[in-house]
Amino acid sequence: MDLYEYQGKELFRRYGIPVSEGRLATTPEEARDVAEELGGQVVVKAQVLTGGRGKAGGVELAENAAEAEDKARGILGLDIRGHVVRKLWIERASEIAKEYYLSVTFDRGEKKALFMLTTEGGVEIEEVAERDPGAIARLHVDPFEGFQPYQARRLIYGAGIDDPGEQKQILQIVGRLYQAFVGCDAMLCEINPLIVTPEGEVKALDSKFTVDDNALYKHQDIAEMRDLEAYPPQERAAREKGVTYVKLDGEVGILGNGAGLVMSTLDVIALAGGRPANFCDLGGGGDAQGVVDALEIIASDPQVKSILFNIFGGITRCDEVARGILQALGQMQIDHPIVVRLDGTNAEEGRALLQEADAPIDVEPTMLDAAKRAVELAP
Numbered sequence: 001m002d003l004y005e006y007q008g009k010e011l012f013r014r015y016g017i018p019v020s021e022g023r024l025a026t027t028p029e030e031a032r033d034v035a036e037e038l039g040g041q042v043v044v045k046a047q048v049l050t051g052g053r054g055k056a057g058g059v060e061l062a063e064n065a066a067e068a069e070d071k072a073r074g075i076l077g078l079d080i081r082g083h084v085v086r087k088l089w090i091e092r093a094s095e096i097a098k099e100y101y102l103s104v105t106f107d108r109g110e111k112k113a114l115f116m117l118t119t120e121g122g123v124e125i126e127e128v129a130e131r132d133p134g135a136i137a138r139l140h141v142d143p144f145e146g147f148q149p150y151q152a153r154r155l156i157y158g159a160g161i162d163d164p165g166e167q168k169q170i171l172q173i174v175g176r177l178y179q180a181f182v183g184c185d186a187m188l189c190e191i192n193p194l195i196v197t198p199e200g201e202v203k204a205l206d207s208k209f210t211v212d213d214n215a216l217y218k219h220q221d222i223a224e225m226r227d228l229e230a231y232p233p234q235e236r237a238a239r240e241k242g243v244t245y246v247k248l249d250g251e252v253g254i255l256g257n258g259a260g261l262v263m264s265t266l267d268v269i270a271l272a273g274g275r276p277a278n279f280c281d282l283g284g285g286g287d288a289q290g291v292v293d294a295l296e297i298i299a300s301d302p303q304v305k306s307i308l309f310n311i312f313g314g315i316t317r318c319d320e321v322a323r324g325i326l327q328a329l330g331q332m333q334i335d336h337p338i339v340v341r342l343d344g345t346n347a348e349e350g351r352a353l354l355q356e357a358d359a360p361i362d363v364e365p366t367m368l369d370a371a372k373r374a375v376e377l378a379p
């Protein structure tokens with residue numbers, strides 16, 4: 001789960017990482033009131049779950065409250081790479097002498113947390129990695145040994161930061177960022193830019209914070225930060241019903257049982273010359289309620305033109321799944337053509353059930369045949 005900048009900064013604040021004072025606003029008038037309250041120069045920042053807001057015109061300085069209102073009016077409603085701005089974060093503007101970059105994420109290859117620090121902040125880290133890879137200092141943290149302050153010193157020296165005042169503050173920030181990373185079960189905590197003010201004060205001017213979905217049950221307060229309005233209705237419904245759903249860009253809606261089979265189905269659809277619109281993984285089960293939930297979500301995607309069921313009966317028998325499909329179709333109205341491929345345990349019984357039923361279903365014997373048929377039916 002990705003957090004908005006203002007939410008990440010709230011977590012930074014809890015862990016003692018210095019951030020600027022600010023407030024949320026959803027209208028130009030609110031932005032003016034907030035700017036008035038903060039006083040002086042403020043920065044008006046689009047809150048969207050994507051980076052590069054500055055370049056897209058989503059981050060603007062304002063000298064006073066009236067200007068903040070103007071800037072807010074310009075930024076609200078802006079489309080930043082498909083994300084429409086509905087919320088603004090207004091914070092007291094900082095003076096910037098230097099822009100650094102600091103992050104901690106997982107290095108899956110090493111099975112360790114990885115810190116990256118560079119004095120070339122303010123731009124995308126990928127850009128620095130390409131242009132000047134030597135400028136990025138890296139540090140792995142062994143999960144069994146835990147984080148040690150001397151390691152942070154190595155990171156800071158490695159990045160070439162030699163001002164003792166900066167070193168002292170960044171040392172503390174690195175330690176606290178690690179606590180935030182572990183404490184929140186984060187996958188990524190990124191501060192870009194980590195600034196140094198003309199007075200030599202170091203603070204986080206931006207936040208990119210991603211928390212592991214599988215750990216949200218341990219963090220009720222973070223789970224509640226999820227902004228349901230930022231998700232399309234299908235994804236919201238899937239989350240509520242506990243269905244695994246992924247939106248894609250083509251025309252064929254896919255229901256399969258098991259992640260591996262679903263992935264292969266995507267490939268076979270491509271092989272048949274089509275493109276998947278989305279997919280749901282029914283998991284091990286094929287009970288009517290599970291099929292109804294998945295079908296409702298798949299079919300409500302306006303891009304879907306045909307639906308392909310790809311079921312391999314292992315522990316779940318094909319006849320059970322066939323009954324689930326028929327029961328589901330009895331409970332709901334589906335206007336799209338449906339193609340079913342059933343194989344595995346009790347496959348013949350399952351197929352016979354579907355063929356004998358008075359339902360608008362094409363039953364195909366193989367995965368490739370089924371995919372071809374589903375692509376044909378999705379012009």
Ligand code: GDP
Nearest residue numbers: 043051052053054055059093094122192193206
């Ligand atoms: P991003 O473009 O989505 O990464 O948004 P950031 O929060 O990183 O802001 C983009 C840029 O705006 C930063 O790199 C800064 O150069 C600038 N910026 C943001 N906040 C302030 C501020 O308080 N004062 C000044 N002078 N510049 C700021």
Ligand code: MN
Nearest residue numbers: 052192193206
């Ligand atoms: Mn940034």
